[in-house]
Amino acid sequence: MKRKTYDALMEPMQRELVAVARWARLHGERIVVVMEGRDTAGKGGSIKAITEHLDTRQFRVVALPKPSEREQGQWYFQRYIEHLPTRGEIVLFDRSWYNRAGVERVMGFATAAQVDTFLRETPLFERSIAGDGIRLLKYWLCCDQAQQEERFTERRCDPLKAWKLSPIDVAARARYEEYTDAREAMLAATHTEQAPWTLVDFNDQRIGRLTLVRHLLDQFPDAALDHETPVAPEFPPLPRKPRRERYTVLKPLAPMVGDDGD
Secondary structure (H helix, E strand, O other), X not given: OOHHHHHHHHHHHHHHHHHHHXXXXXXXXXXXXXXXXXXXXXXXHHHHHHHOOOOOOOEEEEOOOOOOHHHHOOOOOHHHHOOOOOOOOEEEEXXXXXXOOOHHHHOOOOOHHHHHHHHHHHHHHHHHHHHOOOEXXXXXXXXXXXXXXXXXXXXXXXXXXXXXXXXXXXXHHHHHHHHHHHHHHHHHHHOOOOOOEEEEEOOOHHHHHHHHHHHHHHOOOOOOOOOOOOOOOOOOOOOOXXXXXXXXXXXXXXXXXOOOOO
């Protein structure tokens, strides 16, 4: 999909997202969006598309690092609970408690007993979340192995994206089928009426984002609200004060050679 087409389709949905956020604040709604999927599938880009025009004081993106020694001794879900939203907040998890069912299982960071316990407890944990009134939405972003390899290569060759390629990501390349088996076991155990999974094809990331955002919006009532733009009062002109030269004033950069202004 061309960028111009994508932007034209995404813009009205982003306006709807702003309206949903205002609705959530007005009604004290608590919203959790879980983003899971293959490495390079497009979780970060989707989160950016959702939050790009939202009030940064209202939403949080949670991407937790490796657990500390203290956190390793806690109940597994404990460190995620403190990041759940309060009234009027939206929280997006860029990976979540489902690390245990995916990377921790495949890479051997969790024992088989720990994974079994996780799969058994997660529906109960999520039922508690939903039962308390939190709106929980779970998305799995799908991409084929050939597409994943192409994106890995792009990251490796682009200095601006190389930081996204961790040693774990590199090791995961040889375990595509193991991750597939782990995903199927996870879906079978944790796809419930209270917290269902929605799988989205992300082989084309732009189409995938549009599909995901449209589905996300459809989970909420029509949130169109009248929004009055504040009118700035007129103030009498103030006498201009001389600029104090101790401040540094940056001059505009000179045009670059070959800069066509785009």
